[in-house]
Amino acid sequence: MDYKTRKMHDSNEESDQKRRKADIKMERGPEKNIPPPIEHKAYARIGLLGNPSDVYDGRTVSISLANFWASVKLEPSDDLVIAPHPTHDLVQFKSLGHLVDRLKNEGYYGGVRLLMAICKVFNNHCKDNGINLHEGNFTLSYDTNIPRQTGLSGSSAIVCAALSCLLDFYKVRHLVKVEVRPNLILSAEKELGIVAGLQDRVAQVYGGLVYMDFSKTYMDDLGHGKYIPMDTNLLPPLHLIYAENPSDSGKVHSTVRQKWLDGDKFIISSMEEVANLALEGRAALLEKDYARLARLMNRNFDLRRRMFGEDALGALNIEMVEVARRVGAASKFTGSGGAVVAFCPDGPSQVKLLEDVCKKAGFVVQPVEVVPSRLKEIDLKTLLSK
Template structure:
C-alpha cells in the first residue's frame, strides 16, 4: 500500500483471556492465552492532508455539562482515553522504523478508534487499541513484511510503557497472534532475541468456556501489591510460587493437547489459588474473589482472565452446571456469557515473517 493510496484501512484487535500461567509472564514464566471474540477495539486510518488523532466521543470527552459532571467522569473513568494510546504507538512505530532503517513514505493520515471492551475487566482493552492501530500503520506504510510478528508485541508494550502502564508481553502476544497461543518467556531466549517463544495452538483443543464480569468493577486495584518488589528482592516464597504458576501453563498445554479436561479444570483452580496466596485478598478485592467463588460453589473451575475484573469459567459437567453458574451470577449481579474464541488473524505476509520456534 503506497503513499498514493486513498483507501481507508480498518483493523480490529480482540480482548484476550489469560487462560493459564498468569501472572508469570513478567517473571520469565509461561502462559496460555486466547483471543476473546466477545469484545474488540477497532482503529480506522484514513489518508489525510494533516496527521490527525481523533478523540473518541465518549472515551476522550473534553466537553462537560458542568464542573460536577467533569469530576464524576474523572472519578469513574480516570483521565485515560485512547488518544494517548494512538499517539504513543505512532511514536514507537516511527522510532522503531528509524532505528531499523525502514523507510516510511511521507503521506499523512487521520486515526480514529472505537471499543466495546468493558473497562477495568482485565481483558486488555488498552493494548487492543494499540494493537489495532499498529496493524493500520503496518498497512498504510506497507511495512508488514519488514516488522516480524514476534517483535510487534514489544512495540505495543513499549507504547504502553511510554504512558506509565505497567504490563507484560502476554496480552500483546495474544492480540498480535490471535487464536490460542502458548508462550514461554525463557530468560536466556528473551535476552538473546528480545522476545519469547510463541507457539500457536489449535483453538479446537479448548472446551466450552464462559466469562463472568462485573458491570461496575469498583474495588479492583485499590491496594498496591508488593509481589514485584518481593520477587526482585529474591523472596523465596514468591520465587517458588511464580515458578509453580509458570509450570501450570506447561502442564495445561499438555492437558489441552491430550484433551484431559479434568486435569485442565484442576490447573485453572490451582492457578487462581496460587495467585491468591501471593497477592492476598486485600489486593485481589472482595468483588473479584466473589466472581471466582460464584462459579466454584457449584463445582465449576474458575480464575481471573487477567489481574481481576473478569473471570474465565469451565464447567466440566456441561450445560446444566453452566445454567447453575448463570443463575448464581444473576443473583450476584454479575454478567455471565459464553466465550467466543477467535482464530488467528495473521495473514500470509505475517506468517512469512514468523521465525521457526
C-alpha cells in the same frame, strides 16, 4: 407544462447532473488515487493459565476473545490527526459533578494518548532498523466495546489495532516481524507509565490460542518469548464472568513485583509453580484432559490469592471466582481482576447453574467466543525469515 413535457424536462436535468458530476470527477484527477481507509480490529484476551507469570520470566496459555474488541481506522489526510473518541476522550461535561464522576469511573485518559504513543514507537523502530517510511499523512480514530477495568486488556487492543493500520499504510508489514510486534505495543504503553507484560499483546497480535514461554533465556537471546499457536478446537466450552462496576485491575502487581525483585523465596517459588501450570495446561489441552485443566485453573487462582492477598485482589473480584466455584465450576481471573474465566466440566446442566448464580449475584456471564488466528500469509512469512 403537461406530464409528458415535465417528464422529459426532468430526464434532461438528471442527465445534466450526471454529466456535471462526471466532469467534476475528471477535474479532480489525482483524488482517484487516494488510498481507501484502513481499518483493523484487535480483540480482548483471556489469560487461561500461567498469568501473571509473564511478567516474571514465566509461561502462559492465552485466548483471543471475540466477545469484545477495539477497532482503529486510518484515513489518508493532509495533516496527521489523532481524532478523540466522542465518549472515551470526553472534554465537555454537563457540570463539575459530571466531570468528577467521570474521572472516578473512567480515569483521566482515553485512547488518544495510546494512538500517539504507538505512532512514536513505530516511527522510532523503523528509523532504528533502516525501514523507510513514505511522507503521507493520515487521521487515526478508534472505537472499543471492551469493558473498562475488567482485566481484558482494553488499552493494548487499541494499540495493537493501530499498529496494524500503520503497518499497512506504510506497506511495511513484511519488514516488522510478528514476534517483535508485541514488544512495540508494550513499549508504547510503557511510554505512558502502564505496567504490564507481553502476554496480552502476543495474544492480540497472534489471535486464537497461544502458548507462550517468557523464560529468561529466550528473552535475553531473542528479545522476546517463544510463542506457539495452538488449535482452538482443543478448548472446551468456557464462560466469561464480569462485573458491571469492576474494581481497578492495576493495583494487584505492586508489592509482589518488588518482593520478586528482592528475591523473596515464597514469591519466586510460587511464580515458578504458576509458570509450570501453563506448561501442564498445554499438555492437558493437547490430550483434551479437561478434568486436569479444571484443576490447573483453580490452582492458578489459589496461588495468586496467596501471593497477592485478598485486600489487593478485592472482595468483588474474589466473589466472582467463588460464585463459579459454588456450582463446581473451575474459575480464575482472565487477567489482573475485573473478569473471570470459568469452565463447567459437567456440561450444560452446570452451565445453567452458573448462569443462575451469576444473575443472582449481579454478574454478567456469557459463553467465550474464540478469535481464530489473526496472522495472514505475509505475517507468517516473517516468522519463517529467521
